[in-house]
Amino acid sequence: xxxxxxxxxATSIFVGTMVSLDLFSSQPAYAGCGNFNAYGWSVxxxxxxxxxxxxxxxxxxxxxxxxxFASFSKDNFExxxxxxYLPTSCESGWQPNTLYVYIDGRRETGEANPxxxxxxxxxxxxxxxxxxxxxxxxx
Numbered sequence: 001x002x003x004x005x006x007x008x009x010a011t012s013i014f015v016g017t018m019v020s021l022d023l024f025s026s027q028p029a030y031a032g033c034g035n036f037n038a039y040g041w042s043v044x045x046x047x048x049x050x051x052x053x054x055x056x057x058x059x060x061x062x063x064x065x066x067x068x069f070a071s072f073s074k075d076n077f078e079x080x081x082x083x084x085y086l087p088t089s090c091e092s093g094w095q096p097n098t099l100y101v102y103i104d105g106r107r108e109t110g111e112a113n114p115x116x117x118x119x120x121x122x123x124x125x126x127x128x129x130x131x132x133x134x135x136x137x138x139x
Contacts (some may be wrong), residue, residue, distance in 0.1 A: 027072040033062035040072045073134040079103040079134040081112045101125045
């Protein structure tokens, strides 16, 4: 009678070990990535006026359980946001669950705000101490 229980116990340890190895692995995940064309522009927050129009550029987005980002690029200019969720998935100097906005290579904390009720409506990013915000809207 103890044999079926021993077999069940051994099986449950094996399955439990496999599940825990899968849950706690730190392998990168690459799901949820995409690219699309968009219009880009910058706005002076103090006046509300458009400062520069970047015409058509490319937006790249990616997100998984470790980190997420979205960026607009046109020629050699890029702006966007990034966030990491776990200390082990953060770049050096980054804090988990803190939104970082980067504009042409400068990375600072900031905010990202949708242009409509859906993220697909477009997005604006702004660094914490900046009077400029940078936006994109899908074509």
